[in-house]
Amino acid sequence: MTGKFVSIEGIAKRYSGASGTTTIFENLWLSMARGEFACVIGHSGCGKTTVLNILAGLDEPSEGAVIVDGRAISGTSLDRAVIFQSHALLPWRTVLGNVSYAVSSKWRSWDRAKVRAHAQSFIDLVGLTGSEHKRPSELSGGMKQRVGIARALSITPKMMLMDEPFSALDALTRGTLQDEVRRICLETGQTAFMITHDVDEAIYLADKIFLMTNGPGAVLAEIVENPLPRDRGRTDLHRHPLYYALRNHIVDFLVTRSKTFAAETPHHDPRNVPIVHIGKPGLAIASSGEEPRPTWISGTNPGLSA
Numbered sequence: 001m002t003g004k005f006v007s008i009e010g011i012a013k014r015y016s017g018a019s020g021t022t023t024i025f026e027n028l029w030l031s032m033a034r035g036e037f038a039c040v041i042g043h044s045g046c047g048k049t050t051v052l053n054i055l056a057g058l059d060e061p062s063e064g065a066v067i068v069d070g071r072a073i074s075g076t077s078l079d080r081a082v083i084f085q086s087h088a089l090l091p092w093r094t095v096l097g098n099v100s101y102a103v104s105s106k107w108r109s110w111d112r113a114k115v116r117a118h119a120q121s122f123i124d125l126v127g128l129t130g131s132e133h134k135r136p137s138e139l140s141g142g143m144k145q146r147v148g149i150a151r152a153l154s155i156t157p158k159m160m161l162m163d164e165p166f167s168a169l170d171a172l173t174r175g176t177l178q179d180e181v182r183r184i185c186l187e188t189g190q191t192a193f194m195i196t197h198d199v200d201e202a203i204y205l206a207d208k209i210f211l212m213t214n215g216p217g218a219v220l221a222e223i224v225e226n227p228l229p230r231d232r233g234r235t236d237l238h239r240h241p242l243y244y245a246l247r248n249h250i251v252d253f254l255v256t257r258s259k260t261f262a263a264e265t266p267h268h269d270p271r272n273v274p275i276v277h278i279g280k281p282g283l284a285i286a287s288s289g290e291e292p293r294p295t296w297i298s299g300t301n302p303g304l305s306a
């Protein structure tokens, strides 16, 4: 993971209505390195989906810009694949048809056999071998979501954007798909931005976790670095010595600090959002990588948290 692959630069989203203008968020800055997996956590309405839609090019910010791989984005692109909670499959096409459609949209000169072979390899990757000729109505929720993942990956995007992709699934299927998304992202070096309400999902999947305060007027309050090793396993997560400190920090933010943050942190600088190193006493470093500045220590000594 190197450099600034994604850079959200001072974006705002405002809506005008009969009762005036509502600012959902403003002056939002964040960045991600190539190959990084980031999760966004925040209460309903703080603007997570809006940020994801802006990253996808499905929506536009009222102010600011988003740079991906050195270019300001404008509109949607096959470089940025989106996986929705609701699958968004074409109901009249089979599994193979849905994935092939995406493949042929990206590589228009490919012949049918090449498109199918490429699509099949991603169907195999997500464990749907044997279901190629089924239509979405014949699939379970988990299978539909696998098709969505295969379709997203098949166009070899530079970035995967996921909006609560597993929230509608039963716990067992959710766990299996989390494992697969994690494996695939690690194997392919995929850069991933995922919205979730599930703290454990974020801890399992993310390299870093963006914590947003409540809206309207939401801000990115903290960037929490995940101290767990990259090759972490689902079953022994909770045995890691920093697991509970990390979990408690996030839950505490959601339960309390997401509401009180603005009042308690009047000098919060959206361009230099604190990076929280759980269990590492010392410095929180400005997100821009400019000047390290002492802030507060979190994790092993919750008493010292902000």
Ligand SMILES: Nc1ncnc2c1ncn2[C@@H]1O[C@H](COP(=O)(O)OP(=O)(O)OP(=O)(O)O)[C@@H](O)[C@H]1O
Pocket: 015, 024, 042, 043, 044, 045, 046, 047, 048, 049, 050, 051, 215
């Ligand atoms: N077209 C619109 N006009 C006015 N307000 C809108 C519009 N679209 C979204 N909003 C408002 O923007 C805010 C942020 O919405 P968004 O869907 O991004 O939140 P979220 O954090 O993803 O919420 P959730 O977790 O419930 O999905 C909400 O208060 C929503 O009502």
